Amino acid sequence: MTDNAISIKNLVKNFDDEVTAVDNLNLEVKKGETFGFLGPNGAGKTTTINILCGLLKPTSGTVCVGGYDVTKNLKKVKELIGVCPQEAAVFKYLSGRENIELFGNLHKMSKKDLKERADMLIEKMNLTKASNRKAKGYSGGMIRSLNLIIALINSPDIAFLDEPTVGQDARARRETWKFIGDLKTQNKTTILTTHYIEEAEALSDRVGIIDFGKLIALGTPKELREKYNAKNLEDVFLKITGRRILEGI
Numbered sequence: 001m002t003d004n005a006i007s008i009k010n011l012v013k014n015f016d017d018e019v020t021a022v023d024n025l026n027l028e029v030k031k032g033e034t035f036g037f038l039g040p041n042g043a044g045k046t047t048t049i050n051i052l053c054g055l056l057k058p059t060s061g062t063v064c065v066g067g068y069d070v071t072k073n074l075k076k077v078k079e080l081i082g083v084c085p086q087e088a089a090v091f092k093y094l095s096g097r098e099n100i101e102l103f104g105n106l107h108k109m110s111k112k113d114l115k116e117r118a119d120m121l122i123e124k125m126n127l128t129k130a131s132n133r134k135a136k137g138y139s140g141g142m143i144r145s146l147n148l149i150i151a152l153i154n155s156p157d158i159a160f161l162d163e164p165t166v167g168q169d170a171r172a173r174r175e176t177w178k179f180i181g182d183l184k185t186q187n188k189t190t191i192l193t194t195h196y197i198e199e200a201e202a203l204s205d206r207v208g209i210i211d212f213g214k215l216i217a218l219g220t221p222k223e224l225r226e227k228y229n230a231k232n233l234e235d236v237f238l239k240i241t242g243r244r245i246l247e248g249i
């Protein structure tokens with residue numbers, strides 16, 4: 001892998017010739033970095049993540065993940081990444097553990113590794129009691145936790161976590177934060193999208209603030225606060241755009 005886990009050059013994504021969801025985005029994320037993509041609803045965060053994971057094709061521009069061009073070498077990229085999508089991606093009539101095993105088997109993990117890692121992740125995400133129950137009875141927050149375990153079951157080098165804490169209560173959110181902090185200590189790269197300011201602020205080494213598909217600010221939370229003489233990232237967004245990130249949510 002190169003020093004950059006992610007490299008995005010002149011990325012544009014239009015939908016139906018009407019909506020420009022990503023508007024000439026340039027960005028590099030270093031290996032081992034926890035990078036927070038912060039922006040209001042509809043800013044283009046999920047579209048960017050989906051392009052990086054190969055789920056959507058760019059209109060123009062190039063995206064490289066782990067040194068591989070996503071449009072040319074998706075197979076290699078898939079070996080490096082784990083994705084926790086915004087929408088629940090679990091089988092409701094399987095138990096939490098069966099879901100995890102299913103995805104572990106897709107990654108061709110050995111039975112022993114899969115069991116050990118599943119046990120560890122289930123405990124960390126506080127799903128031990130629920131793990132043998134069918135996922136259809138899980139709360140939204142529990143589904144998020146399960147999605148996160150599935151995304152990380154094969155210890156990917158690069159994790160894409162799209163709004164991982166939406167719907168989680170304070171306790172589950174703390175578990176998730178801790179979990180994301182652990183990824184950093186393992187030198188994994190994490191790309192996190194969120195519209196929770198305190199989440200971006202607490203977890204990210206650097207933050208990219210995105211609005212109408214454009215990157216309007218980039219730096220460590222401290223750098224951005226100092227640059228804009230702002231008390232937090234919400235204030236940074238307000239000073240740049242005159243709007244609040246959470247407006248309309």
Ligand SMILES: Nc1ncnc2c1ncn2[C@@H]1O[C@H](COP(=O)(O)OP(=O)(O)OP(=O)(O)O)[C@@H](O)[C@H]1O
Pocket residue numbers: 015016019020021039040041042043044045046047048086195
């Ligand atoms: N499949 C699609 N077809 C048409 N427009 C789309 C499609 N997907 C996204 N868009 C539009 O692209 C823009 C960016 O959406 P995107 O979901 O990337 O934003 P987001 O920052 O992830 O928002 P949220 O925080 O609400 O998830 C929005 O205007 C959205 O309506």
